Amino acid sequence: FLFENLPEKMSFLNPRDPSIDFHNRPMPVVSQPRLEPLLTEEEEESGCSVDATGSTGSTESLSFAEGRVDVYLRLRSPGTYAPGQKKLYEATMTGLKVQCGKKNASGQSKDSCTQLFSFTKVFEHLNNQRDIFHGAIKQHIENEEDAVFLTYGTSGSGKTYTLLGTQENPGIVPRAVxxxxxxxxxxxxxxAELKFANGSFKVLDEDRAVQEEMVRRRILNSPEAQSGVFNFEELQRKIDHEEDFRGNASVGECVYIWVSFMEIYNERVYDLLGKSPVGPRPQLKVLSNKGRPYAKNLTYVYVRTAEDVIKVLNYGLNHISCGSTAINATSSRSHSLFTMLVIKLSTPDNLSCVSYCFGDLAGSERLKKTENVGNRLKEAQNINKSLMYLGKCLNVLHENRLKKQKTIVPFRDSKLTVLIQSALLGRENLILIVNLDPIETFYEENMHVLDFSAIAREIVHPPTPEKKIKTARFSILNATAAQSAQRALLDENFKLKTANETLLSENNYLLDENATLKEENDQLREKIHDLVNSMMEKEMRIRRNLVDTSREHLEKQKALLDKIHQSEMMAQARAHATEIRKLQLQIRQLEEEIVEIPSSGEDESS
Structure with missing residues (x-):
């Protein structure tokens, strides 16, 4: 992996800390669990067979080929160097020069050297997301080549940013979609008439197609899909501003696109698109069909638009395992694999399938720097172990180039290496994007990453054989003129059936809603009836109270009037008595006067 015309003063690095360099790590005493029992079980179920590469390892010859694994380097912005901090990395178009050497007690370098690492291409921190996509990804999609795209590097080096990006800076996955x-x-x-699942193609009848449609709607209509990492409208506006993608599908082609999303967490495979379980998440078995590994019962979602894929991606990212470490606040704690399968049915009877797998490998990390404990420690150990086995596989493949007696490649030691086995063997294109944070703090980790990439860069694969075209088995879907019309009718029938299912579902919902409203209406009627009765009773009580109050008031008024009348009568009686006494007195006086008058007349006459 070294450049030509190197400087005269060159040397190799001293051996690394065993916790960093997988060559010097102590191997586990107990052998790793093998997957043969699982493979046997699946073979009995499906009748599929496992080829030579599906045994406990692979001795496939790679010495006669010229194709190499594409290894790209992306450098993260180093920021401002601290006073006295030396610039250790110098990039060229296709290489990276690293200053290396030991330090003495005073901190000065001694026995310094320069080591060069070569890459397919180097992207410096000034290169944007579009540059990465056009330089490493675009040509494989244009050529419709099976490919596995992996981002690799230390924790916090920018792997997930390269793969997914952000709303403002979309990564390679949104652009590929x-x-x-x-x-x-x-x-x-x-x-959805055709599906590739559990390692084989399947023709779907109408009932199965409706089931797949229900799975699709379950995910696309979920809250996790609607409000996730990406908003499709803004994402589309950003990508359309930077890209000018054009269509070139052949006339008569019929395309079916499926997506899946899984993660490998603590050496266990989980479906990120499955239904949310009540208890612990179910693990998926890793099996093989004619040497092609796959995760049994992994959910595949049929997608019709780019928006569908982004929603599925949002849904899966909402269930992925993340955690916080001393290095990265949102560190991925698992390896994730997002796959798009493009099945093409061409005129007149050609069937082909292209797979694009995007893998975000969890970052290798030194335990003393991440300060991991408990579950984080266990996660880090499993991450480092799986990356170590990936490095072992690459190393064996590299060494087998020059051997007549090939060494068995230990794919089965890790779930990750089993699942990407086809790419490691050259059946699919392997594109490794190495992410590096070029600061002195991560010097040892970066050297381990660079050693890893150097081994991958030296792997030589045989020419990829041209894909066999499937014909007879799927002749029912041949694209003749009559069958094209039939397919159009089937599509229309499926749309109507789906619409009918939707209307029936809506009708059932409305019936349930109507029954609920009717029940609520009856309850309200009962409440109104009770309220009316209660109000009438209250009104009667009020009226009775008013009558009683009025009666009491009238009685009081009558008694008062009687008293007043009696008082007036007594007053009048007293007045009359006084008047009578006066009159009687006057009468007596008059009588006395009358008596006196005759007596006075007698006196005069006498």
Missing amino acids: KMIFAKYGNKIAYQ
């Missing part, structure tokens, strides 16, 4: 759907355009079938 937009390119794929722009490429095939209106050739994508509305109804």
Whole structure:
């Protein structure tokens, strides 16, 4: 992996800390669990067979080929160097020069040397997300080549940013999604007639297609899909501003696109698109079909638009395992694999399938720097172990180039290496994007990453054989003129059936809603009846109270009037008595006067 015309003063690095360099790590005493029992079980169920590469290892010859693994380097911005901090890394178009050497007691370097690492291409921190996509990814999608794209590096080096990006700076996955759907355009079938699952193609009848549609709606209509990492409208606006993807699907092609999303957490495989379980998440078995590894019962979602894929991606990211370490506040604690399968049915009877797998490998990390304890410590150990086995596989493949007696490649020691076995063997293109944080703090970790990438860069694969075209088994879907019309009718029938299912579902919902409203109405009627009765009773009580109060008031008024009348009568009686006494007195006086008058007359006459 060294450049030509190196400086005269060159040397190799001293051996690394065993916790960093997998060559010097002590191997486990207990052998790793093998997957043969699982493979045997699946073979009996499906009748599929495992080829030579599906045994406990692989001795496939790679010495006669010229193709190499594409290894790209992306450098993160180092920021401002601290006073006295030396610049250790110098990048060229296709290489990285690293200053190395030991330090004495005073901190000065001694026995300094320069080591060069070569890459397919180097992207410095000034290169943006578009540069990465066009330089490393775009040509494989244009050529419709099976490919596994892996981001590798230390924790916090920018792997997830490169793969997914952000809303403002979309990564390679959103751009690849937009390119794929722009490429095939209106050739994508509305109804899912073909599916690739559990390692084989399947033709779906109408009932199974409706079931797949229900799975699709369950995920796309979920809150996790609607409000996730990416907002499709803004994402599309950003990508359309930077890219100009064009379609080039052939006339008569019918395209079916499926996506899956899984993670490998603590050496266990989990489905990120499955239904949320009540208890612990179910683990998926890793099996093989004719040497092609796959995760049994992994959920595949049929997608018709780029927006569908972004929603599925949002849903899966919401269930992925993340955690906080001393190095990275949102560190991925698992390896994740997001896969898009593009199945093409061409005119007149050609069937092909292209797989694009995007893998985000969890970062290798030194335990003393991450300060991991408990579950984080266990996660870090499993991450480092799986990356170590990946390095072992690459190393054996590299060494087998020059051997007549090939060494068995230990794919089965890790779930990760089993699942990407086809890419490691050259059946699919392997594109490794190495992310590096070029600061002195992570010098040892970066050297381990660079050693890893150097081994991967030296692997030589045989020429990829041209894909065999499937014909007879799927002749029912041949794209003849009559069958094209039939497919259009089937699509229309499926749309109507789906619409009918939707209307029935809505009708059932409305019936349930109507029954609920009727029940509520009856309850309200009962409440109103009770309220009316209660109000009438209250009104009667009030009226009775008013009558009683009025009666009491009248009685009081009558008694008062009687008293007043009696008082007036007594007053009048007293007045009359006084008047009578006066009159009697006057009468007596008059009588006395009358008596006196005759007596006075007698006196005069006498």
